[in-house]
Structures are given as C-alpha cells and as structure tokens.
Amino acid sequence: MPGLNSLKKSIWVYHVACSPCNNCDIEILDLLTPRFDAERFGIVLVGSVRHADALLVTGSVNRQIKPRLQQLYLQAPKPCVVFAIGSCAINGNFFRKSYNIVGPVERVIKEVDPNPIIVYVPGCPPKPEAMISGVVKAIGYLDNLKKAKA
C-alpha cells in the first residue's frame, strides 16, 4: 500500500460510538483537547467517515448498532485502521453475556473484511496516554507491514 508513509503522519479519526457508557468517549474528547494536543502528530477529528483513516470504536456492539458499524467500516476509504477503545470494544466487558450483545468489535468487523487492521486499547476507560501509545503501536505495525511488502 503506497499511502502508508503519509498515513502515519496524518491520521484523521472518526468517532464511532457503539452504545458505550460514554466514559471512553469522554477520554477520547480529552485526548483531542489542548492539554494532549494530538494535532502535533497530525491527528484530527473529522465529521464524515469518507475522510477517515481510523475509526475509534467504543462500546460493546449490540444488535442495533452492528449493521451500522459494518456499513461505516465499508464506507471508510481504505487503507483504514480500526481502534477498539476500552474493554467493552475488546471483549464486551461485563456485558458480554447480555442477550443483546453480538460480540466484540473484532468479530463484527471480520464478518465484512477478513483482514482488518485492528488496534486494541484496553482500559475501563483507557487514559488518553494509553490511546497515544496505541497510535504509536499502530504506526509501528504499519512500518512492519511496509518492510514485509518491500
């Protein structure tokens, strides 16, 4: 993928709230405040999924939101990275046995795309520092991917 080099330096994120309890979303908003200043790394919040390079998915995915999440993933222009933020997005947390939960973000995305790039940021909620660390790891992964292709 030729765009990976610039993609590392300019990550436009789109916020997908899949029925979260709002804690992770508040932490994401904290990440975008002047205190952490994510724009230093070219990270900008965008309003349309067509502009997105990364989807920040929070919350345990339930039946109502599942088709929307899949559609949003398909609408995002590739290459695109999915960030599963918080325990709920990673494994469902304590909602995992609930009747309306269809599974973690990974399973839902893999139904429409077998080879997605998914980054996990654990925590309930994760700190903004943890999310920055997740972005750094994603960039490292993209680097490895490029070396493997070369």
Add this chain to the structure above:
Amino acid sequence: MAALYYLIFPGFLFAAVAGLLTAWFDRKVTARVQWRQGPPILQNFYDVGKLLVKEVTIPESAHPAVFLMAPAVALSAASLAAAMLGVVNMNWDYTFVGDLIVLWYILSIPSIMIIVGASASGNPLASVGASREMNQLIGYELPMVIALATVIFKVGSINLGEILRYQAEHGPILYSVSGVIACIVALISIQAKLGLVPFDIPEAETELGAGVFMEYSGAALGAFKLTKAILLYTAPIFLITLFWGGVHIKGLGILWAILKYLLFVVLITLIRNTNPRLRIDQSVKFFWCSLTILALIGLLLMFLGY
C-alpha cells in the same frame, strides 16, 4: 510562456506550495492561540499526500462525472486566479480591460463548484450545505462588490495594472478613511469566501458532519483541500493588490511583501479564532445590512474625497 505562468511560477505549483505553507501558518497560530504546540511545518503536505493515495468512493446516489469534475474545475480556477494575480504583480503591463472583474468571477468558481459537487453527491446533508453555501455566496457578493467599486471609482479604471500604478504614484488606497473601510469590508467578505469561522456555515462540522465535502474522499477531497489552500494564498494577495500597493519581488520589497501578506493571514486567523459560528440567516443579515451599509458609507466618503 502562458502555460509556464499558469502551471509553475505564480500559478498552480507555486500557489499550492505557498498555500499549504500558509495553511500550516494558520494552524500553528491557531494552536498557539489555544496554548498548544501545533502541527509540524509539513503537516498539510502530509495530509494532501495521504489523500492522493487513498481510495476514491463514488456514492451510488451520485452523478459520477459531475461529482468528480467539480474538484478539478475548482482547482484549475483557483490556480488561474493565483496566476493572474501573480503575473500582474510581476509586471503591471500584463493587464487587460476589466481583469479585476474577470478575477472576481474566477474567484467565485470554486464556491460554485463546491455547490455543484455537493449537489451531485446526492447526500442530504451535503445538499443542505450546498444551499447554505449558495445563500452565503449571494450574501457576501454585495458588500464585496461595493468595496471593489470604491477602489474602481477612486482609481478610475477596472484594470489591476492601472490600480497598482495609481497606488505607486499616489500612495496605497489603504492610507485613506474610505480605503480602510473598504478594506475591512473586503477582509470580512474574503473570510466568508474562504469558508472560515465565523462563516464556515456550509461545512459546519458540528451540525452537518463535513457539510458540502461529506461524500468526498481520497484524491477528490485532496483537490478540494488544495483549492482551499490556494485560495488562502490568493485572498491576501488580492487584498494587498487592491488596497496596499501590491507585491514587489525586487530587493527588500520582497520582505515588505511577505510582512504585508503575513499580516493579512494573521488577521484572518485571529478573526477565525475569536468568533463563534453564525447561523445562515444571521450571516446573510450581517452581510446585507451592517456590512453593506458600512461599504456604502465607504463609497460615499470616497466620493467626498476622504
């Protein structure tokens, strides 16, 4: 030669590089106003470079040809405006009758192409954005044209070259009461033309997502970003040409030119950082009532000789 002017020096390539650097300057000043570090100097180049290699999605509801044509036409029109201004500033004889009016028409092509592209995308939010852009275009044209008329009547010519020559002989138009008023009116109208806060109503990201740019992705969005950057470079040069004696690229004149240019960019950035977004009705009312009256007062003062 004309192709060279259009594609390389005052035109597309130079304007794109200068525009992207200006867009960085704008973001950096914004960051410092908000007490942050801000992005690195090449950030806007990374952004456009990334967009060029991303996937371009054409929505099912869109008209593909018009949808993809709009950003290309907008980009070429913005480059043409930059080239015209650059050439006339390099040599005052490279002018023709009415090029000021032609330039003002060319500068409105990007806005019209944004409306066309947004309407062709078939997205309801984009069409709301397009209707707002249209209202806004009608709103700011009136005071801006009166501000242009102030300059035209003072100089007695509709040639950019004549305007520059008049200012070289009689001093810049800005150094008079009517000139200051016309410049303020033009600056605020330019703010709306660039689609910056408080007039970013068509792309209001909190209500409309990305508004008019909703369905654009990849290279098409990149072309629109580049158009915006070139307009951000062209607009201050346009103001300097009309009101502040133009740009001289000989000797120390270039430093003075860069200072004038950066002053206008900082003014635009500070207006955008200190004002909340208006509603579309407030915006049109502001342009048609307050600003038009101010522009008419400026015109009247010019006829009285101030």
